[in-house]
Amino acid sequence: MFYKNELDFMPGVYKCYGDVQFLRFKIRLEIIKSSMISFSNVEEQETGLDPQYNEREEFEFLWNQKVFSPREFKYYSDVRNCSTPVENEYYNEINKLISGGTKSLTNRLFTYTSKDIIPIHLHKNIFYKEESCKHSSQENTLSSLFQQRLCVLNEKFQDWSLLPVRNIIDYYPSDELKMQNRSLFFNCETMYIVADLSDKSHNSENTNINNNEHILVTIKWNKKTHTLTVVPDFTSLNTAGYRIDVDMLSDTRYVYRYWLLNISHIEEESRIQKMEKLKNEFVTYRTNANFTLDFEIPFKNTINVFVFVEIQKATNFLCDNLFVQYFINLPSDWTAEKPDLLSGITQLCRCGNIENVVTFSYVFELKLTKTLSHNIQNENDISEYNWPQFFFEICSLDSWKRFRVEGYSWLSLPASSGRHKLILNTWRPASISQKDELKRFFIGCDPVLTDFTYPGVSVNDNSNLLSRYGFETISSGSIYLELNIMRQIGSNVTASRKCSHLADRKVTTLMNSVNYILEAFKKARQRMLLAREPILLHTGI
Amino acid sequence: MSLSPPENGFLITVIGQIEMADFPDFDNIYCKYCFVYGSDWELISGIEEGISQVSRKSQDNRKIFILNFPLEICFKSTNPYGWPRIVLSIYGLDSFGNDVIRGYGMYHLPVISGKCTKIISTFVPASSSLLQQMTSWLTGRKPEYIDSRVLAYGDGREVTRVISQGKVWIMFNVMIKDMRKFGFDNIQRNEIPTNVI
């Protein structure tokens, strides 16, 4: 039966700065007697304070505080039962309580701390209901291994900071290493809050304690990582509380609910505050101190374009043993920092185990600088917008030393920055006659372009018409390229301006045009005054 | 004892799950994960280590293991160096009933915010000789890493031989706060589609 106001039984995992000794929490247990349990609860509003409660118990616990159950009280008050130091300690405590006059601090709530040995009946099988599955005969299944592991709280300590650097593999791992690798929660202390739900109205001792002790809350503290795990999580009094499953109890007339409240407060606040303050200062120092003008900044009216080129591979060429020659053509207002890199040749490569694929893996980088002229009159001049062009020539040189041209291609430098993956398809000039074909096959003599910029817009061509009519080509394979482009604009270098660089550019052009207009106006006014001078002189003004 | 959200660093929150695994040769597996991170990083909340349930292979054509094991973690840092990684160790029972290692895997948490599903290939250390291979098969003690977190760093793996087998699918949902404030730029630029010219 699911009730809409019921809380989810979720564990809470908390990372704590302070120590666990500051943990304080309160548990309220309510036992409500109700004649009709199953159906009436659906309509009732389940709130914290039920005026019909029969029994309520509240207690505030500290971490690892030992509170005795009636059974334990009787057991440890007998000195013959106490042999270990822990048990002796309990015996002394109980004696103090008896001599103090109180029998026990609580009626139904008690704890098992990390020092106690947990009774076996509390190790419930968390995967299946007890009656349905018996595991005693199946020793070697995984779930029984898990049971072993979960029941035995291993206090082995593993040093997290020391990782092996040599000999990281153990070729014949021992059982201990295997167990260590497959387990979690090292160095974890656990505390259980348990409720004794036996029928208190009858004075007879209920010997069957197995069914009447229920774990309400499990708290695990991992000293190394300062993590507190609370199952179930903390809640508030405004909710319906957690409900104990009544299936196991003999008396089903009662509804059992409990709440877990966190009432701890940190006493060492000042130390934690000091730590936070130091951290904040360190962070602000780091963020501000890194900005030094140690970075290369271009001049005001230049753009630096950094191009990182990779000629990766070539595919679908008919011949083997290929290499690529590249040339970069820069327009007049562009300069390159290292002009030697504007042309180059890759190594010679032949096909490997994959057919028709030839790899170059050739990388080079360029720093190109474009000088901008802010002269507005040049806006319409097309040469202002010329960008560098890349020309590629793929050639083959085989073992017989026959040199052939396999393809030409060209590429205009992409205008946007970022990572560009390009596949360039190539073509080669077709032979005009059969004789040329034979020449190409036997001695490798090809028609070759005289002007390497011909595949693009040729620099020699100033006419308005681009015509390649009459030129015959044969389509050839493709080259795979990758270009990474980064631009640095000189006028955009600021330390404190927060608006985007695009807005900056618009502002400067706007200012430029406004200045231009003002200047033009001034000139026009002067001309007007000069023109009016003779008239003004006449009138004697 | 509970924490208020810290302001002196950027936060990375990852919510996801280890969805499924594909190990053609084996019948049952379970997975253990842990997060490894650099010294500038701090775990704010979430579970640093976990073990999944034991899963048996599906009986349909896909023959995969469904784990659906949740991951939830939140880190704080001032420095992206030492970005957290998840280290997986996958174990299972062999035919003799011994708990043996089936695969190790490692992956960095995604650096950009959003949802992504990653396929991680896993591998096991190989035995050093044929005799040792036979012995470990019989006794159920296959070679294991002494500490699986060593996989999060590259050191020490130089002459180790491994056999890769199996894949694990992990889905991550990442939220990042305040990285921009500290000057870091990790916004994924739109991928320019491959141009064929």
Next chain:
Amino acid sequence: MAEVYIIGQILGASDFPNKSLFCKWSIHAGGGWKLISGVKEGQTQIDDPAFGNFTCWCHPVDIHYATKGPQGWPKIHVQVYHYDKYGRSEIYGYGFCHIPLSPGTHKLECYTWRPVGTLHEEFRRYFLGGGIQLRSIDLIYSSSDRYRLQTEAMGTVHMEFSVILRNFTKYGVEI
């Protein structure tokens, strides 16, 4: 001073003639770059895949650089070796790749090639293994001499890198 964080891993390799491979990788950056934290070179494990053709290395890379300019942006250089059942290793490929510039996660494919010797050397390599290697990888950086090298195409190394930049936009860099 601008900073670059490179976080990622060398996933593995594919399309090589043999599957039992390992890789020596190193990251090279220009003179204006300073390595603040991380290791810039390493060697992966030797992997022999049980299924499929993908050799899996899963080798993490985590590097923090500070720089004066985008020139000399880090490049990764990989050398793939084959480890045979007798324990010998021979070179299977050299490859180069630029680390991507734009922030975010990128998948990289680095195509590799192997130097090829004379007919006599290739004949020896076929039977005994251990072909010719480059004397020094600096030869590859100086572009003038590279055309004399005769090579053969080999497989691909797959990598995945995430790049985080810092302070680049303050210096007017558009990325």
